Amino acid sequence: xxxxxxxxxxxxxxxxxxxxxxxxxxxxxxxxxxxxxxxxxxxxxxxxxxxxxxxxxxxxxxxxxxxxxxxxxxxxxxxxxxxxxxxxxxxxxxxxxxxxxxxxxxxxxxxxxxxxxxxxxxxxxxxxxxxxxxxxxxxxxxxxxxxxxxxxxxxxxxxxxxxxxxxxxxxxxxxxxxxxxxxxxxxxxxxxxxxxxxxxxxxxxxxxxxxxxxxxxxxxxxxxxxxxxxxxxxxxxxxxxxxxxxxxxxxxxxxxxxxxxxxxxxxxxxxxxxxxxxxxxxxxxxxxxxxxxxxxxxxxxx
Amino acid sequence: xxxxxxxxxxxxxxxxxxxxxxxxxxxxxxxxxxxxxxxxxxxxxxxxxxxxxxxxxxxxxxxxxxxxxxxxxxxxxxxxxxxxxxxxxxxxxxxxxxxxxxxxxxxxxxxxxxxxxxxxxxxxxxxxxxxxxxxxxxxxxxxxxxxxxxxxxxxxxxxxxxxxxxxxxxxxxxxxxxxxxxxxxxxxxxxxxxxxxxxxxxxxxxxxxxxxxxxxxxxxxxxxxxxxxxxxxxxxxxxxxxxxxxxxxxxxxxxxxxxxxxxxxxxxxxxxxxxxxxxxxxxxxxxxxxxxxxxxxxxxxxxxxxxxxxxxxx
Numbered sequence: 001x002x003x004x005x006x007x008x009x010x011x012x013x014x015x016x017x018x019x020x021x022x023x024x025x026x027x028x029x030x031x032x033x034x035x036x037x038x039x040x041x042x043x044x045x046x047x048x049x050x051x052x053x054x055x056x057x058x059x060x061x062x063x064x065x066x067x068x069x070x071x072x073x074x075x076x077x078x079x080x081x082x083x084x085x086x087x088x089x090x091x092x093x094x095x096x097x098x099x100x101x102x103x104x105x106x107x108x109x110x111x112x113x114x115x116x117x118x119x120x121x122x123x124x125x126x127x128x129x130x131x132x133x134x135x136x137x138x139x140x141x142x143x144x145x146x147x148x149x150x151x152x153x154x155x156x157x158x159x160x161x162x163x164x165x166x167x168x169x170x171x172x173x174x175x176x177x178x179x180x181x182x183x184x185x186x187x188x189x190x191x192x193x194x195x196x197x198x199x200x201x202x203x204x205x206x207x208x209x210x211x212x213x214x215x216x217x218x219x220x221x222x223x224x225x226x227x228x229x230x231x232x233x234x235x236x237x238x239x240x241x242x243x244x245x246x247x248x249x250x251x252x253x254x255x256x257x258x259x260x261x262x263x264x265x266x267x268x269x270x271x272x273x274x275x276x277x278x279x280x281x282x283x284x285x286x287x288x289x290x291x292x293x294x295x296x297x298x299x300x301x302x
Numbered sequence: 303x304x305x306x307x308x309x310x311x312x313x314x315x316x317x318x319x320x321x322x323x324x325x326x327x328x329x330x331x332x333x334x335x336x337x338x339x340x341x342x343x344x345x346x347x348x349x350x351x352x353x354x355x356x357x358x359x360x361x362x363x364x365x366x367x368x369x370x371x372x373x374x375x376x377x378x379x380x381x382x383x384x385x386x387x388x389x390x391x392x393x394x395x396x397x398x399x400x401x402x403x404x405x406x407x408x409x410x411x412x413x414x415x416x417x418x419x420x421x422x423x424x425x426x427x428x429x430x431x432x433x434x435x436x437x438x439x440x441x442x443x444x445x446x447x448x449x450x451x452x453x454x455x456x457x458x459x460x461x462x463x464x465x466x467x468x469x470x471x472x473x474x475x476x477x478x479x480x481x482x483x484x485x486x487x488x489x490x491x492x493x494x495x496x497x498x499x500x501x502x503x504x505x506x507x508x509x510x511x512x513x514x515x516x517x518x519x520x521x522x523x524x525x526x527x528x529x530x531x532x533x534x535x536x537x538x539x540x541x542x543x544x545x546x547x548x549x550x551x552x553x554x555x556x557x558x559x560x561x562x563x564x565x566x567x568x569x570x571x572x573x574x575x576x577x578x579x580x581x582x583x584x585x586x587x588x589x590x591x592x593x594x595x596x597x598x599x600x601x602x603x604x605x606x607x608x609x610x611x612x613x614x615x616x
Binding site: 137140141143144145147149151153229233236237240241242243256259260265266269272273276279280281283284287 | 554576
């Protein structure tokens with residue numbers, strides 16, 4: 001009885017220690033992140049963007065879709081902070097509301113793509129053999145598909161739209177994460193703690209997802225963050241060509257599409273400079289933030 | 303080694319086949335009717351459409367059409383645009399030189415500048431060149447290349463009036479250089495940023511290896527250490543990146559071609575996609591898939607050739 005008590009207190013003590021040490025490590029990491037000026041700048045810009053976009057109705061009184069034929073193509077002024085487009089729609093409002101769609105597409109696609117990639121990568125890396133070979137081939141086939149063609153096929157099946165774009169990005173975007181997680185799993189499953197779990201008769205699923213996965217998760221989160229800028233650019237690219245979201249939905253890409261009219265390209269540069277700069281600034285900020293995050297959470301991957 | 307190459311080649315053939323089959327079935331089942339596009343609204347009657355479909359062989363089972371298409375490819379008949387009537391040979395293949403012209407120039411220029419500045423900034427760490435290189439890399443990473451193209455047009459064509467903003471001079475039509483400068487810059491500059499950063503980091507990695515220290519302690523002149531020991535050993539990852547660039551370039555050139563009204567494959571493709579032109583889209587997909595697969599094959603091969611451990615291993 002007495003012995004039991006002693007061991008109990010010992011375990012609680014070590015758990016307490018682990019907690020204390022954990023918080024210390026956490027604090028150290030946070031401090032390291034805030035010492036990286038570029039990363040802090042990135043975080044700040046991303047937060048400002050998010051606040052502006054989520055609180056769009058507070059920051060602008062204009063409706064992003066309401067045309068105003070009395071104020072077509074005016075430059076930036078006090079009334080219209082960033083000017084208006086060829087239909088007289090306020091560009092600042094369109095940047096904020098359009099940003100919601102652009103960023104939503106990027107974040108959701110990145111999240112779904114990483115989830116698919118992680119699950120398939122875990123299965124492939126842990127079991128190897130035939131399943132793994134099939135998955136690797138599947139990944140090769142997917143990365144050979146020209147994206148434009150896929151867009152055409154999906155659009156023809158279910159019509160153009162925000163969610164269809166997300167579907168395409170998620171279906172094509174899991175390959176990077178798959179390769180990463182797969183190679184991590186192949187390396188880790190030889191480690192002693194995995195062998196111990198196997199010896200205790202733990203189920204494969206449990207070993208994969210509750211033992212190995214947590215140690216790979218930081219890498220995945222960093223990868224997920226670093227993928228977001230790519231999706232913002234891809235959405236903009238497809239919408240710029242006219243194959244992305246429908247033209248009447250404001251996104252940064254559909255706004256850039258205005259520059260395809262040569263009169264706007266020549267005479268009204270603010271129409272395409274504004275969305276272009278918004279994309280560049282957002283992408284830049286997420287890149288800086290992601291770099292900082294990686295330095296702190298996953299220093300091996302530099 | 304020979305066994306490995308043969309095995310890779312066989313897998314490649316199978317994969318090209320699978321990819322084309324998937325695209326073929328998917329395109330057929332989209333339900334978009336190319337015949338409707340072809341006849342136009344005025345001439346469209348059920349009977350005419352049916353007759354047209356029969357004539358084009360669109361009523362046969364998918365699998366029959368698929369193998370007929372492959373048969374034709376081997377015979378050198380690449381098909382015809384259903385909606386616009388041009389043959390793939392004239393309408394698509396003939397446009398490749400224009401696309402290759404800007405992409406290869408862009409690849410060449412970005413490689414030279416990227417490698418040079420990357421090496422210099424590894425040599426003189428934290429110098430002005432290093433910061434400049436990093437700045438360009440950051441900008442190139444965060445700007446879509448067609449947006450960069452728009453800015454170039456705004457500055458050099460509209461404000462300064464120095465360079466033409468659109469079009470391509472056909473062979474023999476005078477100096478082609480002015481029309482080339484802006485599109486090539488728009489593709490090359492964002493690319494070389496990445497390459498710079500990559501070259502710099504790989505070289506710094508290699509520079510910290512033991513054998514470099516050994517070379518230095520043997521008294522080999524510093525420039526020789528850099529060229530013979532560091533540069534040569536950092537080339538393998540850099541070559542990998544370079545080959546990948548080629549596919550990115552051709553994919554990314556679609557938007558840039560649109561901006562500069564460059565008569566390349568990109569324009570044909572965007573039109574074919576909107577008109578759901580089976581054979582044009584199929585041929586493009588086939589071509590891109592073969593290219594992507596060959597490039598990843600090449601990367602592995604070069605990797606094996608450059609790395610004696612892999613070469614001697616199996």
